[in-house]
Amino acid sequence: MTGKTLYDKIWDAHLVDHAEDGTCLIYIDRHLVHEVTSPQAFEGLRMAGRQVRAPEKTIAVPDHNVPTTQGREIVANMTEESRIQVEALDKNARDFGINYYPVSDIRQGIVHIVGPEQGWTLPGMTVVCGDSHTATHGAFGALAHGIGTSEVEHVLATQTLIQSKSKNMKVEITGQLPPGVTAKDITLSVIGKTGTAGGTGYVIEYCGEAIRALSMEGRMTVCNMAIEGGARAGLIAPDEKTFEYVKGRPHAPKGAQWEAALSWWKTLYSDDDAHWDKVVTIRGEDIAPVVTWGTSPEDVLPITEKVPAPEDFAGGKVDAVRRSLDYMGLTPGTPLQDIKIGAVFIGSCTNGRIEDLRAAAEVLKGRKLADGVRGMVVPGSGLVRAKAEEEGLDVIFTDAGFEWRLAGCSMCLGMNPDQLAPGERCAATSNRNFEGRMGRGGRTHLMSPVMAAAAAVTGHLTDVRELTAETV
Amino acid sequence: MDKFEKLTGIAAPLPQVNVDTDMIIPKQYLKTIKRTGLGVNLFDEMRYDEQGNEKPDFVLNQPAYREAEILVSGENFGCGSSREHAPWAIKDFGIRCVIAPSFADIFFNNCFKNGILPIPLPQEKVDILMKDAEKGANARMTVDLEAQTITTSDGEVISFEVDPFRKHCLINGLDDIGLTLEKAASIDSYESQAGQQRPWV
């Protein structure tokens, strides 16, 4: 008998029912809920007279559509539509008795940052949320993925999900990362190599020396973008770093339960003889600081490259590239470093954690935003914000000319007034560069926090290695 | 849920790869707390200019395709966010079937929950259907879920695969939650067993 992958092990431990046609019922350990994809699900429950089956395993937090400016806990300061969704979540959380972090609570933040921060996310769990970046929680060795609103309703009512099993894919990053290269560069480079549909039908396990060397926060950045590669979920086997990170968090197990949990968590790894349906290997040494140039996360190149031409591609991609260069206002052959920007956004569930803010602040220390560039820092949670203030990072950002905002998704999806203007070009630490994502007509270049900080200082896309080399 | 058995209708061609959920329904329309009414904003930024006027060259604005019930498109359709607003908008517009070489996982799932049939087919087959769709309003296609076939306006028959459970639910308009609740006993016993093995959860 062949061994099992980590995914196989978690799957087997959560199988409630296995029908003859292959459809399975999977038990859900944690269900995260936010204001945008849940109202219709709660409405559905009410209409059918159903209850939330496991309110103690359900956690709600408003994040996508909340203002990130001061005074937002006063309802009158929200736009009409934000208010309707936030009030609906308030009411639903209360009526159904689920765990809730309202905007007035310092623990509020982006759902994928709050879950790990509060210890809701633990190794070996199944975690779902009506949001595709649920993959983030995979960094703990949890099987975590996004679901639609009908499935949100299904999980609320039954604490299970109807699923068919995905295939196993291994993405190995060997060796060590060169200086200036971060978790974001890893995850973007993987998508650049496999394409946005390369992971479709798979659950990815990231492994290898370069992944092991990452902090928990870096691992979350990597898993966060598994969905951008088309995968259902991304996972990293838990290790001492994981246990260390989890220990002592408010909802992590304590005492004898901690010991019991730990002994199970230590069995959560892929066996040596496990079967992989697909394997991708990348040398850590070959990864460079990258940026995206187009309107798909697979449109990624090292910062030292030039804007490609449509003819460099094949098939349907030729037209797609023509369209995206037109949208992005770019000419083939332009060095990426010559692309001027008008805005910088540091935040999101990809790169809105404390280490991300520290890394960006390190580059910005004693420097200023380039003329004509506006900058916004949006911490991933109220606690991240408080920690940054304790360390004085807010002063570095505001001295550089950045706005220092309250926690939320903000410009990452531009649902509220935090948006790009038409044609405005932004260096962003978020995860999607789709047309109109950050504001109608807005142009997004994805990159790591240090690369975004470097671009902020020079006013154009910049190789952070050159900028920081100047100072040493 | 609405049943899907057999559909004969106009197919609109959208020969583009990576049609993402932000294109299908931009975020400013996610502020609703209802499932209906999103059809007018389907493909909003491709369909309307900044003043809100229709762009005449966009396929669904052309007289031939205003009543389209089938959409034929490129690879990786529906990539991006988990927003179910995307299939809600498609359905509200009147489209019940999307045909493409491949689909993003969550979008694909969401379609079935809303009475929409997504059909992945090899590129060559999609090319045939794309050509047929380009013929306009007189070229009606038939999608027969029971028989698992698509018949072009010229009578060419293309068969497709579909997961038997999903097919069963779609044909009978079955609600997943109702089906799962029939297994409540299994969920109960799983919970009590798992509660002993992993009490910290």
Ligand code: SF4
């Ligand atoms: S930060 Fe962006 S990607 Fe993350 S959950 Fe919010 S909107 Fe989604």
